[in-house]
Structures are given as C-alpha cells and as structure tokens.
Amino acid sequence: MTLPPNPEALLQAMQAIVGPTGCLSAAADTEPFVTDYRRIYHGKSPLVVLPATTEQVSQVMAWCYAHDVPVVPQGGNTSLMGGAVPDDSGTAIVISLKRMNRVLAIDTVNDTMTLEAGVTLSAARAAAEDSRRLFPLRIGSEGSCQIGGNLSTNAGGTAVLRYGNMRDLVLGIEVVLPDGRIFSSLKGLRKDNTGYDLKHLFVGAEGTLGIITGAVLKLMPQPRATSVAFVAVQNPDAAVKLLGEARALSGQAVTAFELISAPALDLVLGYLGDVPSPLEGRHDWMVLIELTSGTDEESLNATLMQILEAGLEQQWVVDAAVASSLADVQQFWRIREEISDAQTRTGGSIKCDVSVPLSRVAPFIEQASAAVLALEPATRMVIYGHMGDGNVHFNPLRPAERDAKDFLAQWYKPVSDLVDGLAHAENGSISAEHGIGVAKRDDLTKYKSAVELELMWQVKRALDPKNLLNPGRVLPRID
Ligand code: S2G
Numbered sequence: 001m002t003l004p005p006n007p008e009a010l011l012q013a014m015q016a017i018v019g020p021t022g023c024l025s026a027a028a029d030t031e032p033f034v035t036d037y038r039r040i041y042h043g044k045s046p047l048v049v050l051p052a053t054t055e056q057v058s059q060v061m062a063w064c065y066a067h068d069v070p071v072v073p074q075g076g077n078t079s080l081m082g083g084a085v086p087d088d089s090g091t092a093i094v095i096s097l098k099r100m101n102r103v104l105a106i107d108t109v110n111d112t113m114t115l116e117a118g119v120t121l122s123a124a125r126a127a128a129e130d131s132r133r134l135f136p137l138r139i140g141s142e143g144s145c146q147i148g149g150n151l152s153t154n155a156g157g158t159a160v161l162r163y164g165n166m167r168d169l170v171l172g173i174e175v176v177l178p179d180g181r182i183f184s185s186l187k188g189l190r191k192d193n194t195g196y197d198l199k200h201l202f203v204g205a206e207g208t209l210g211i212i213t214g215a216v217l218k219l220m221p222q223p224r225a226t227s228v229a230f231v232a233v234q235n236p237d238a239a240v241k242l243l244g245e246a247r248a249l250s251g252q253a254v255t256a257f258e259l260i261s262a263p264a265l266d267l268v269l270g271y272l273g274d275v276p277s278p279l280e281g282r283h284d285w286m287v288l289i290e291l292t293s294g295t296d297e298e299s300l301n302a303t304l305m306q307i308l309e310a311g312l313e314q315q316w317v318v319d320a321a322v323a324s325s326l327a328d329v330q331q332f333w334r335i336r337e338e339i340s341d342a343q344t345r346t347g348g349s350i351k352c353d354v355s356v357p358l359s360r361v362a363p364f365i366e367q368a369s370a371a372v373l374a375l376e377p378a379t380r381m382v383i384y385g386h387m388g389d390g391n392v393h394f395n396p397l398r399p400a401e402r403d404a405k406d407f408l409a410q411w412y413k414p415v416s417d418l419v420d421g422l423a424h425a426e427n428g429s430i431s432a433e434h435g436i437g438v439a440k441r442d443d444l445t446k447y448k449s450a451v452e453l454e455l456m457w458q459v460k461r462a463l464d465p466k467n468l469l470n471p472g473r474v475l476p477r478i479d
C-alpha cells in the first residue's frame with residue numbers, strides 16, 4: 001500500500017489534469033459538496049475535483065488508484081441516504097460531474113438522447129421536449145439532480161407506473177472504472193444480446209463500482225392528452241381497487257397514481273401556505289391520478305370520468321376534483337411534489353421508503369400505522385407516494401409539539417426498524433427507490449441473504465479491489 005499523497009502533491013496532480021478552476025480546496029468552497037441534501041451527513045474532503053471530460057475523469061481516477069486515494073463520485077448531491085458525500089475521515093476526494101453537462105445528441109428516429117452525466121434531469125427533460133419527445137423520469141429534485149446520479153441510484157419517481165425506473169430508461173452507458181479504464185457502450189440499441197449486460201452493474205450501484213460519465217437514454221412519444229384528478233377515497237384498499245379499475249378501463253393510460261394521507265396533505269398545505277385543498281372537507285385518504293395518451297383530450301377526460309363514476313358506484317371514491325386547466329394540473333402536482341420539502345422544513349421525519357406487493361399495500365399501511373401509533377399516539381402519519389408501484393413513503397412525522405431532534409433521537413431507529421421489519425415480512429423492500437447510501441447500509445445484513453451479500457462483495461472486489469470508490473456506502477461489512 002503506497003502512502004496517501006500529501007495534500008500539496010494531490011492538489012498539484014489534480015490541477016495538472018483538470019486545471020486550477022477544476023479544483024476546490026477552501027472549506028467554504030467544498031462545504032456544499034461534503035454536506036448532504038438534508039444536512040444530516042457532514043463529511044470532510046481535502047479536495048473537490050470538477051473534471052470537464054471523461055478523459056479527465058479517467059486520468060484523475062488512474063492517479064487516485066495509483067496513490068490509494070478514495071474517491072466519492074457526486075452528481076446533484078440530492079441523495080437522501082448519505083450516499084453522495086464523503087465520510088468525516090478527510091481522506092477521500094469528491095469528483096463532481098457538474099461540469100460535464102452537455103446533451104450530446106438527440107436522435108428522433110431512434111428515439112434516443114445521448115448526454116453527459118452532469119446534465120440535470122430538468123435540462124434533459126427540456127431537451128427532449130424541444131425535440132417533441134418525452135424523457136419520462138419525474139422526481140421532485142429534477143432541478144438539481146443529474147442524470148449520472150439518477151442512474152447511479154436507479155431513480156424512480158412519479159411516472160414509474162407507466163415508464164419504469166431509470167434502469168428501464170437507459171440503453172447505453174459510459175463509466176470510468178476505479179483504475180481509470182473507460183467502459184463505453186453508447187450505441188443506443190434496443191436489442192443487443194452480446195454477453196453480460198454490463199451497464200446494469202453500474203445502474204443502482206451508487207458510485208461504488210464505477211463513475212458514470214455518459215449515457216444513452218430512451219425517448220418516448222409526447223402524450224397528446226393529459227387528464228388529472230385529485231380523488232378522496234375510502235381507504236388504501238379502496239385506492240388499490242380504484243387503480244385496478246382505472247387500468248381495466250384505460251389500459252396503459254394510467255401514468256401516475258399517488259396516494260396521499262390526510263396528515264401529508266395538511267403538512268404540505270401548511271408549508272405552501274397559499275394553496276387551497278383541491279377537495280371540499282377533510283378526507284383521510286386521497287389519490288392523485290394522472291392519465292396520459294396519444295388520443296384527444298376529450299376522450300381521455302371521458303375515460304377519467306368513467307373511472308371516477310365506477311369508483312363512486314363501488315363506494316371506493318368519496319369525492320373528486322378533476323383538473324379543468326393546465327393550472328389545475330400544475331397545482332395538483334405541486335401539492336404532491338412539495339410534500340418532501342415540507343417534511344424537510346418541518347424536521348422530525350422518519351423516512352421509510354418501502355415497497356410491498358400491491359396486494360399487500362393496504363394491510364401493510366394498516367399494520368404499520370397501528371404499530372407506530374401504539375408507540376407515540378400523536379405521531380403524524382405522513383404516508384404518500386407511488387402506490388401503483390407498491391412503493392409508499394411511510395414517513396411518520398414528529399407531533400407538532402415535539403422537538404424534531406428529541407423525536408428522532410427517541411424514535412428514528414425503533415420506528416424505522418419496526419416499519420422495515422413489517423415491509424420485509426410482506427416480502428417487501430426496505431428501500432424502494434432512494435437506495436442504501438450509508439443510512440441503510442447496516443440494515444442490509446438483516447434483510448439480504450448471506451449469498452446476496454457475498455455476491456455483492458465479489459462484484460465489488462472484482463471491479464474495485466482497493467475499495468476506493470465510495471467506500472463505506474451500500475455494502476455492510478460481512479467479514
Ligand atoms: C417523493 C421524495 C423523498 C421523500 O416525494 O416521491 O421520493 O421521501 C420522495 O421525502
């Protein structure tokens with residue numbers, strides 16, 4: 001093992017590769033790169049390096065590999081699990097992809113978009129729109145999250161029901177390996193059965209196997225019509241039944257189906273301040289339904305009305321507000337998408353991003369809610385999210401009068417263990433879309449088999465034998 005370089009030698013070597021403007025070392029400059037999105041994880045780093053090209057990333061990695069310098073790859077730094085910031089040892093450099101932000105090609109015959117990893121999701125969606133196409137990934141942090149990070153975490157969001165996760169939307173990838181070699185497969189073919197599909201090793205690996213520097217993404221046809229309704233339902237079971245009916249009556253048109261509990265709506269309306277509830281009165285459970293299709297608006301609206309009427313007839317639906325303008329659609333979605341920041345602003349949110357089979361969502365919510373309320377009866381049950389995927393953000397929130405820090409100190413571990421255990425008992429997942437990072441790393445020893453953990457370590461050791469890439473993230477120690 002060679003001795004880690006002194007900070008001066010490190011800085012000189014990095015500046016020789018990326019130039020002086022591509023290196024940040026002053027604490028004030030590095031702070032935003034070593035503190036996570038929710039300001040829970042505060043790391044340290046001697047240097048943040050901002051390469052402008054894949055070649056530069058390769059040279060930086062080769063140097064770090066030769067000198068045993070750990071590296072934390074970083075996109076938009078919107079990870080909720082502490083997966084994109086260094087630990088507080090001060091030994092790792094951060095490689096930020098934000099300077100690699102070019103859309104390289106849009107091909108509207110093959111329906112592909114080739115771009116660098118540092119392109120933000122909103123810029124990627126805008127570029128697709130300018131070419132009369134849709135890039136369908138839709139998550140609240142789209143203004144700052146980057147395509148490389150979306151791939152590294154296999155991001156999901158509110159349109160997975162129709163279009164899938166990032167894993168389903170990527171056709172090709174370019175990655176710099178820990179030793180600096182470049183794996184590039186940017187052909188953009190929809191069919192290519194020539195050996196292992198290596199790109200899928202790096203999608204969802206959270207920067208622990210390689211640094212994603214580019215990708216070819218699928219483009220979809222732009223929907224011609226969109227119909228949205230904010231619907232009060234009897235309970236989660238009624239919501240599941242309504243989803244089944246919506247799909248039976250509209251086929252592929254159901255693009256989003258987002259569950260929202262009353263405490264979640266109360267919280268976000270309080271946070272927004274100037275937005276009224278779309279519905280009269282208070283309802284325990286609501287769903288935001290979005291249909292999109294290539295047909296005309298009128299027939300899609302008629303289908304939505306058919307779904308709501310069936311829901312009323314079956315007494316699954318209690319009330320509904322159908323969006324009658326783009327402003328309504330935007331307002332309904334703003335309510336849904338701001339729930340996340342409303343929690344961050346309020347503090348004291350125990351985030352359980354779980355998934356269970358759709359058929360078990362309702363009993364899971366009932367059991368888990370009862371179990372949490374038995375511990376702290378005044379807990380606000382902020383439950384919302386992508387129910388159609390079996391994924392709910394089951395995020396118990398501190399009672400209004402409780403101090404956030406005290407509440408989390410008392411309940412974060414017992415409540416998240418309780419909720420994770422109930423999801424696991426339903427053959428569910430303890431992290432449906434947010435990944436593992438460091439927050440859930442040690443929990444994996446409880447919820448992954450020994451063989452799964454051995455296999456993950458075998459892959460890790462094969463690709464990153466010196467354990468330099470994002471060390472301490474995702475994989476728990478098993479030796
Ligand atoms: C969402 C955002 C993260 C959270 O709003 O869909 O993925 O749970 C979440 O606050």
Ligand code: ZN
Pocket residue numbers: 157385386393433
């Ligand atoms: Zn989500």
